[in-house]
Every structure is written in structure tokens, then in C-alpha cells.
Amino acid sequence: MFRPHRLVPKSVAAAAVAAHGLVVHAATTPFVVQDIRVEGLQRIEPGTVFAYLPIKQGDTFNDDKASGAIRALYATGFFNDVKIAAQGDVVVVQVQERPAVGSIDFSGLHEFDKDNLTKALKSVGLAQGRYYDKALVDRAEQELKRQYLTRGYYAAEVTTTVTPIERSRVGLLFSVVEGPSAKIRQINFIGNKVYSTGTLLSEMQLSTPNWFSWYTKADLYSKDKLTGDLESLRSYYLNHGYLEFNIDSTQVSLSPDKKDMYLTIGIHEGEPYKVSAIHLSGNLLDRGAELDKLITIKAGETFSAAKLTATTKALVDKLGEYGYAFATVNAVPQIDRANHTVDLALQIDPGRRVYVRRINVVGNTRTRDEVVRREMRQLESAWFDSNRLALSKDRVNRLGYFTDVDVSTVPVEGTADQVDVDVKVAEKPTGAITLGAGFSSTDKVVLSAGVSQDNVFGSGTSLSVNVNTARSYRTLAVTQVDPYFTVDGIKRITDVYYRTYQPLYYSTDSSFKIVTAGGDLKFGIPFSEVDTVYFGAGFEQDRLDTDQYTPQSYLDYVAEFGRVSNNVPLTMGWSRDARDSALVPSRGYFTQANAEFGTPVGSTEYYKADVQAQYYYSFARGFVLGMNVQAGYGNGLGGKPYPIFKNYYAGGIGSVRGYEPSSLGPRDKTTGDPIGGSKMVVGNIELMFPLPGTGYDRTLRVFTFLDGGNVWGTEGNSVGANGLRYSYGVGLAWISPIGPLKLSMGFPITKHEGDQYQKFQFQIGTAF
Template sequence: MTRLLSRRLLALALASALAVPAGAQPVDPFTVSDIRVDGLQRISAGTVFTYLPVERGDTLDPTRAAEAIRALYKTGFFEDVRLDQQGNILVVTVTERPAINKLTITGNKDIKTEDLTKGLADIGLAEGDTFDRLALDRVTQELVKQYNNRGKYNVEIKPTVARLDRNRVDLTIAITEGKAAKIRHINLVGNEKFQDEEILDTWESRESNWLSWYRRDDQYSREKLSGDLERLNSFYLDRGYVDFSVDSTQVSISPDRQDMFLTAGVTEGEQYKVSSVQVSGDTILPKEEIEKRILVQPDQIFSRRLLEISSDAITATLGNVGYAFAQVNAIPDVDREAKTVGITMQVVPGPRVNVRRIAFKGNTRTSDEVLRREMRQFEGSWYSQAALDRSKIRLQGLGYFETVDVETQPVPGSPDQVDVIVNVKETTSGSFVFGVGYSQLSGVTTQVQLSQNNFLGSGNRVSIEANRNAYLQRYEFSFLNPYFTDSGVSLGYNLAWREFDNSDFNTAQFSRTTRLGQVILGIPLTETDSVSAQLGVESDQLFTFPGATPQSAIDYIDAVGNRTFHTVRAEVGWARNSLNHALTPTAGMYQRLGAEVALPGSTVEYYKFTYEISKFWPLSRHLVLNTRGRIGYGDSYGDEFVRDICFIAPTQQNPNPTITPQEECTTASPDYVRTIRADGLPFFENFYAGGVSSQGRVRGFTDNTLGPRDIAASGFAQPIGGSLQTVGSLEVFFPTLLDTPAARVSAFLDFGNVYRDFDSFDAGELRASAGASILWRSPMGPISISYAYPLRKDDTDDIERLQFTFGGTF
């Protein structure tokens, strides 16, 4: 659009430069002995002499004088030029055009300021250039025309020129765009085979409707109507109407310039079938391979769309073996009497092409090496469209770039070589969070978190976090090199020390101090499949609160007989990722199957399995459906911990009796014995559901509150999680709603719950909610806001309809 606007404004400027008045000129010819220039202020005399086609010793006659005046006018420097004679001296008197001191554009929204400024600069209307009133008038008319083409017929363009000293001006262009005229009615005349609604469903222009507030499809523009007429033609050609034609189009506007009425007259003609399909030309590959990619078959209804798909499939096939400029021409042979079309697919392969060079543009932070190792097209090898497509998907999968565009450029003088140019637009790939706060409960709170998925542009992932207050201390460091080897084997490690009160997370009231060291290994299997392994040592020290911690948690710890749990943890996982974008996917699938085992010798021996799947289905240009599910299950596999807790009634000698283990009960003469057990998945490893967490997302319910609850001695019921988790969702994204790839709006249906164990599963206990969500990678950080209405709930559930998350990024 910028280039088109610049060309139009430039054409207007050239036209205005030629329309100049003639100045006074000498009548009688004479020989010029000297030349004097009067009236110069900013422009030097040397500049005038450069353009003046008259020199000392020349004979000046009326014809040469007119040529001299035109030459000086064409420079664009002068408002007036006069030639006079003083003896044999030629006197050139000029009036300079003022210089533009400042150029201001206001009120424009539909056309960006940078586009307007660039277009004006291309024709010399820029700060520091000379000012041409005629060019300004012509540009004003062109801008009105540009806005009219966008359906804005009430636009007003008011240029203002303010004179300053030293022959300068300030130029202001005030634009009042007004509202775009809305399409009130679209009328098709001549269509008998298809209803208006079926035809207009393919149009970008629509009559004003309830969705027009965000689609803006009811705003008229000439370019959009031209595209719709082409869609109308395609609609009929895709259904066999070879003789279809658009006979007339009429656009009318209401007197107040607010309503548009569109009419198109058409001739449908008869429907044609395919009589034969042949392949000709140099197919390179066996003809049978080419014929397999042709979707059009004899006796089918003719379809231009199937022809185009077939041509593209053949072109892509040849492109995969190096023929980057292959062409497939579908040549029709129309028999109007028989109402049939014979088709010849003519293959023109062109030269076989190899890639001379691959260059990257736009990666200001990310090094070329990080991008180059994701490329599946290599320099010096045969061109492959499939390899380029896969390279683009892998680059988008990094999550470092908002957009990735791949283009090929022919090498001048080498028809068998191309250069591949990869243009990227970087996005935020890290986060920085810093906070200081104070509360009566926890005192001063400080938090510093720094994470970068593309550390110093190297592709390595680094995260450092420090968080501390009266009840929470957490220090973590993690590092991952995704290309520890050239083959893509990743290696990393995590180090962490955490001490926190679980009550902050809507879970059972207990505190936990964790020390963790972990090594991570990842191995790619294919372009989409990979396996990972983790081995770590963890120490957890648990503390309970009398009267606040659920009795089941206290019993578990007492049955084990130790508040410190040592774990040697091994994790293995398999993942398949075919998503077309890491940040805003619109197609593809992600699956992961993981197993986590506390190895023999750990204080508690247990295992956990998780499986998650997420698939994106592109429904249309405006809609993408995401189906997501996750299931998790865990249990113990080692020996069961069983203990008998003995209670002794108080006596005069011992008014405060203690709880003693079983082996002391015979001498202590207990008044009551209770057997406690520690089996199943440890309560501090339970799954949770509810809220916006990605691992247990059921929006509309407070984080981590779904599922089993246990009652403490105080009578307060607390969520304690469970060993079985089932959650899922159906979510429809509207990618074009906010007109930016960094934002998405969605409508969702979430469902799920957690259960104490596998035998406790009851589909009737599943919770469900529906609502809307906004996801935005803002310059200040990723923001997620959702509003959900619970559809299936229990009176004891904690409801939280409006939920949001925010994190700072850089």
C-alpha cells in the first residue's frame, strides 16, 4: 500500500512540475558576456549555473530563453524565474520556493502516519525540502481518493501552510476521516442455480450484521469489492459453469454518504463436465507419479479449484527435487455443444536449481547459528520446497519469533541458482519479574525472577529465581542447552532450594522444604518426535500445623516415621510436536507421555504417569478449534507403612501423656490403639485441578480446589488433591479478532476433576465451565484474562469466575 501511494503521489508531483508559468525573457538576440543571478537566499549561484543551459559566449534568443526558464522551473527550487538584459549581461532573477521547516499530519487512523510520511517524502514534501503549493493541492485530492476507495466518503483533508522567517513554512495536513460507509444491501441479479446466501457466504464484503463490530466486513472498499467479484467468478467456475460472466456492477451511495448499495448482474450459463485429462511436457518424474497428484478425473464436474490444487501439487513435487521454477499450465479444450472440457496438464519444469546462499534478516538478538541449525534446506544442495516449509515450521517452533517468512531470490546471471532469504520478527522470549511488598502476615516480601529462553541470542535457556518473605523462601537455577550436540541432543540441569507454606496455593495446610538437583537429557528421534530423561536427587522436609493440617496428612507422616523424605527420582518422556507455531498455533498436534518413578531406596517408592494431547483444527480463516486433554495417575509400589498409635489416658503422675509406638504399648497399657497407614501416592505429590494452571485447567473454579477434601481438627475442609486427574477443554480461537498475531480471543468449554484413587472415578463428578478468554503477549508481559460460568458444580466448590495471570517480559 505504501509503494502504491508513493507512486501515485510521485506521478502527481511530476505533473505539477511541468505546469509552470512563463517568465519574462529578452526579445532581441544578443551574445552573453556575463551572467548574474539575483534573489538567491538558500540556494547557491553554482546550483543555478549547473541547471542553466546558457553559458558565457552563447547567443541568447527567445527560443534559448524559454528553454532556460523551463530548465530552472523543472528544478522545483523556484516559484518565479525572470530573464533580463543589462547590456550584454544576462540577469536571472528568481524567487525561491520556501523550505518546509516542519511537516505535521493529524487525524489519520486508516492510513498509518509512516506510510503517509514516506509517500510524501518520495515526492519532495518532507522536512527540509522545498515547498510546492501545486503538488500539495494534487496530493490532497489523491488522499481524498484513497480514503474514498476505503469507503470513507466524508473524509476532509485540510492542509495549512504557516509562513516563517528566512523563507520557511510549517506544513500541517489535518485529516478528518469520518466513518466508513456501511453496506446495507447486496443484490445479485441473474443467479438461478444458487441462492444469494450461498454465494455471498464466500464474500469478504457483507451486509451489516451483528458480527460486523469486529469483522468490519460491512465497510465498503473498492479493492474488497474487486476481490469479491473474483470470488464470485471462482464460485461458479469451481462448480462447472465455464461460461459464467459478471455482466455489470453498480455501486450507489445514500445522500448522507453513510450507506452503500451493491448490485451485480451475472450470466450463469450451463454446467460442464470433464471429458479427458492428459499430461504433457517434460515431467522429469515418471508420468505415473505426476498423474497421482491430479485430482480432476473424467466425468467429474469441472472445477477450477481442483485444477489449481492439482497444479500446485505437481509444482510442489517438482520443487522438492530441485525444480524451483516449475510451472504447470492447465490447458482447457471446451466443447460447448457437448458441454464438456478436455484438460491437458502441460508441465514446464525449467532448470534444476540449487541454493547458493541462505541469509537471515530481522534477528537482531538471535545469532544466525541458532536459526541455521533449524534449517532443513542447506546451502549448496538442490532446492526443496518441502525442506523450506519444514524449516519455517521449526523456526516458528522455537518461540523466539512472532513471524517467519521465507522467500527465494533468483541469482542474477545464474538461472540454476537461488538465494533463500529468511525474514523474522523477534518477540519476547524471556521474562523478568521484580516485586517488593509488605503485609502484616508475611512482612516484607521480595521477589526476583529472571528467565530467558534465548539467552544472549544463543538459544540456551536460563532461569534464575529468588523469592523470600517470612513464610516463603525459594532459590532456583536452571540451564538447558537444546543443542549440546550438533545432532540436537539437549542437556541441562536444575538446582533448587524451596521452603514454602502450601496454604498459599489453596491446598492442604502444611509446609515443605525442598532441596533438588536434577540432570535433563533430550534426544530427537524424528522431525516431530523426541524422548527425554531426567535423573535427580530430592530431599523434602515436611512440617504440619496442629489443628490446621488434615489428619490424613499427619497420619501419613507419622506412619512413615520420618518427616524428611529422600527421593532418587527418574523421569522419562516421549513427545510428538507437529504444531505450526510455538506461540500461536493454528494447526497441528502436541502429545506427551511421561513416567516418573521414585527409585528403590527412596523413603517412599511411587510412580506417576501423565498423558496430554492438544490438537488444533483450522475451521476457517476466522476460527481455530483446540481440543485438549490430560490424564494423570500415580500410586506407590513399595512396602506399605503401617503403625499402631497408642493413646494413654492422663493420670496424676502423668497429666500430659504422649503418643507412643506399638512396641511400647505393652508396658504403657494404652487406653486406645489406632492403626495408621502410608500407602498410595504421597499426599504431597498429588494431582490438582481447577483454575488457570495449564496442568489442571478448569477455569471458573479457584486454583487447585477441585477434588477430594480433608477436614482438619479445626473443622476446616481443605483440598488435598488426588492420585487420578482428568481434565480437558474445547476452545475456539478467533485469530483475526484483534488484528495482531500477539493476541487471541477465544470461547471455551473446560471440564475435569481429580479423584482420590482410580476406584473413586465417577464421570458424574466431572466439573464443567464455559466462558471467554483473552491472551495477549503485551510489551509489558503475557496477559491472560478469562471469565467463566460454571455449568456443572457442587455447592462446596469454590467459584472464581474472573481470573487473570500476568508476567513481565523483555
């Protein structure tokens, strides 16, 4: 039987409305609940409401139960309005759902990608599928403005349009008017007496607009960048002994039109301090003499925070080599402000010696564990060695299979002398299919294609097929490399190739070319972490396709030995790579030597030897001096001449810049064309420094160079090659998305009759 609604007293209803903005209906007389009905649901399941409702069938319903139910449902955040009424012994729960965010979109974006801003909004709690909240939308607007402030857009405006859509949802549209970006027009220093404003500015990332601001974005103010710059200034002064240095104030002002910014930095320099004494204390493990050698800062020198940091790191690393994984070195300074000196005590606490219980490889989904483990020089159940651990990380990094490698030590619970080593890797795609076209200053249009996989089936072996269609040098090559052909780390390299070389590529009439087809098998045997010895053998067939434009020296060779030569060369070599980077080296050296012998099994007998040495030295921040020397020598054996198709060539980028590629050396007496020679020497000196206005960006640098070299032969029907050729010039080096790119403008110093010049040249590839 239907019963009229029974309302709660006005005082209870008023209190509920004041507290929650809700309407409450409940019975004035308690009764036993026979049923509960929920009304107003659109997206939420009734079971969800019953799970939060503190009233169950059979409970006694009263005013307190009604108020508690309202509070409980409202606390879920699912509803904008909650009403509770009674129809007889049935409790009726009437709800109005809070709308959910059905879509988030943006308009007016130019500086940011939509996905990045969506992630930014998610960080403040606003995302598709979550409940709409006006306060949350306001926070989202502020977050979008903050994102634009980081890019220097201080005039950016954000407005939000809320559009209701079906099923109690809303669509959010954030309309952005970006406005102009504010540029840093002036950076002023107050209080600097020792160092000039220009010197201090060179230590900062932020700068006023210059020619390269479009690339560096250094003229856009960023609080994070300013914080980093202030730390750089602090480090600069501390490295020069100014222990009392302090940044007193930092003022950032914006012009009324929000287009210009002005930075004013107030500093206190103080006086430079010298080191009066430095000594070690604590537990030296009876190795005091050995540890003393690691101290790079000496008494009487000007204090340097960088040297002190390097010293403490060297001490910690040395203790780590002895097995003390958690050693600490604390510098305790005693400052004499009257005499401006500091006494440094380095307190050493080695902790307990530990050994490695287990090495865990984490994050590799394709690469097999053994591929990573065989690069580890830190072994399980051995004493912890920080040097071996660092070497292990470098070796895993050099595999090239991972975007990130992190090696960490984790103490083993319940023990004081054991650690686990976690090797966390983030894999990257190691296969590539390339189709491309380019333009070379020597070969004009160049088409290339390749298929490569550096980590076949996660085994660590590599396989590649490459095609190059350069006019002068065309190649089809298949190469397979197994870096661990044996468990001892012997590398096997299998190479099959077909090449055509057209020495007279600048002559449009000649069809003369050298065709080479063959294959070889090499083994690389490491005998240290940086040294590898190579041995190999192969089979090669060389064919000379001659025509009426072919130089006489090649015609004479064909007349005596035939157009086709079958060779069975034996090769051996050695290399040592101690550079800090193979791509952008700044210190260290690289050396290699190779020898090739044409055995009597083939139709040619000869030997050739090649050596190369590179050295890099960084004498100032961002400035690198690089030197390269390479030489080659070949001769015939058994009374046979040196094969002409094995000749060396020089000239052009990668050799002696400013001259036509492969144009140096002997020239044919009849045609005047370069024919190469059996002896070659090339030397290069480069001074590399950052592109002005880009800070210390190692990926974009300029350089000056001095080159020298030439090629000599033994042929009697050649001319030229009289002495070394020298050139100088300037260039630009850029680590571009398609590889290392070098542009150079070269000017010959020595000029002889018959020399061919080419001022502008470019190359994608090697360092020199």
C-alpha cells in the same frame, strides 16, 4: 566603467515572458562576459546556480545565451522568477527562490495517526524540505481524502492553510473535518438462484452493521475489500463446478447525506460442470504411477478449482523433491458446454534438474549465521529438494527470533543446473522485562515479573528468570535452554526453582503449605523432525509446613517420614508435535509421555507416569473440533508410600470446568479439604467456531465444551472421588496482546455431596 542596461528586442522579451512568465534583460549587442553576479539568493548556494547556468566567464553573451540561461535555471524548479541583465561586461542574474516546505501539520484528526498521513503525503511528493508547489498541495489534499474514503468517511473535507515563515519557507496546515463514516446498510445480489443471499454474504468480508462491527470494521466500505470479496465469490462458485460463473455488474451507491452505502452485485451462475476425465501429459520422468496418486480430483466428480489447484501444487512440490526447482504444471481444460463436462489435461514440464550451490543468510544483525544454518535441512552442494526447503523454513520460523522468514531460490548466472538459496530474515527483539499485575478467578490479585532473553548474544540459547505471586502457587525459577548443546541437535535444559503450593488457598485461616526447592538437568534428543526424547536428573527438597488446619493425611505423612524429604528424581519423556500451530491449532495432533522415578538415594522411592494426547480436526471453514486426554498414575516403591506432595489435582479451567480448581478427588476425613490423589484422568472435547460477525478471525473464537475427569487416591483416611465428574458449557477464546485468554462458563452434570462448584473461570495460557 558603468554601462547603461542594454535591453533585448521586445520580440525576444515577449516570447520569454509568454513561455515562462519571466522578465528577461539582455544586451542587444553581443559582448564577452567578464564576470557573473547572482542576486536574490537566501537558501541556495551560489555554486548551485553557477552549476546550472550555461554561461561562463569568457563566453560571448547574446540573446540566445540569455534565453538558454533562463530556461536552464527555471527547469531546476528552484525559482519562481528569473531575470538576467547586463551591467557593462558583467552578467547579473536576479532570482526569486521558490519557498520550501518548512513544516507539515494536521488538525482535526481522530481516525488516522499523524505519522501515517505524513507517509501518505510523502508518496505523492509532498514532504518537509521539498519546494512548495500549489499543484502538489492540491494532490496532497486529494490523497488525504482518498485515505479517508478507504475508511468509509465520504463526507471528509480537507482545507489547507499556507503560512509564510522565515528564510523563504512556508508552513502547511491541513485542517480535516472527518464527518460521519458511511455504513453499508444493504448488500443485494441479482441473478443468484442456486445459492441464497445469506450463503454468499458468508463468503464476504464486507457486511451490514452488527454487534461486532466495532471490532471487525466490516461495515465500512473499501474498494480493496470489495475486490477481494468478488474474488471470494468467484472462487466459491468455481469450487462448486460453476465454470460459467461471471460477475456482470457491481454498483455502489451513496445516500445524499453520505452516511449510508448500498451495494448491488449482479451475477450469472450458469450450470455446474463435472469432470469427464483427467490425465497427465508431458515429461513424467518415468514416475507416472507415483504422480497419478497426487491427483485429488477424479473423473465423475463436480469440478473444483480448489482441488485442481491443490493437485497442481502437489505435483510441482513432488517434482521439486526430485530436484526440479522450476517445474511447471499447466491445466488445459476441454469444455463441453452441451453436456456441461470438462476434460482436464495436466501438462508437466519439469525443466532441468538443479542442485544448490550456496545458502546465503541475509538480514541477521544479531543472530549468528550458524543459528540459522543448523536449522536448514536443505544442504549446499546437494540436489534441490522443495520438501527439505519448506521444512527448513518452518524450523527457522519456529526459532521465534524473527518476525519474517523468506526463503527463495535464485538461478546462478552462466549455469543451467545451479541455484542459490537466499534465507532472508527480519529480526525481532528477543529479550523482555515484564512487570505486571492481574486478577485470577481463583487466586485473586496476581503479581508477576520476569527477565528473559531467548537469543543470548545471538547464540540461540535462552535464559529466563520468572517470579509469580499467585496465592495458591508461588514460583521463583531460573531456566537456561541450549537447543544445540551438541552439533547433533541435542538440547540441554537447566532449571533451578523455588515453589510454594498452598492447597487450602480458599481457607483464610490456614498457613499450611508445601515448599519445594531444587533443580534439574534434562537433555532432549531429537530422533525425527517432530519427535524428541528427554532424559534428566535432579535434586529436590520438599518441606511440609503444617498447622492446626492441616488435613490429617498430611499430618500422618509428617509423623511417619518427617517434615522434610530429599528426593533425587530421574526423568524421561517423549513428545511429538504435529499441529499446524501451537497457538491456534486447527488440525494435527500433539502427544507426550513422561515418567519420573524417585531413586533410593533420596528419602522417597516412587514412580509416576503422565500421558497427554491432543487432536484437532477442521471439518468446515472456521470450525475446529479439539479433543484432549491426559492421565497420570503414581505409586510407591520399595515398600514406601507414594509421596503425598506429588499428588495430582483436578477441577477448574484447564481440567474439569465448572468445579472449583483442584477440588475434585479425595477429601480429608477430618477437615473435608481436597488432598489430591495418585491417579488422575481428565478428558475434554471442544467445538470452536468464529465469533458471529467477525468472519473467520482465528484470534477471536467461541466454543462449547464437554469435560470429564477425577482424581483417586490410596489413602485410607479420605472420602469422595466416587466416579467421574462431568460438565458442559460455553466460552470465549481470544489471542490477546498479553497472551491466549480463555473465558468459560461451566455447569456440572454430575453432582455429589462435598463437590465445590465455580461457574465462571478464566485462564491465560494453554489450549485446553
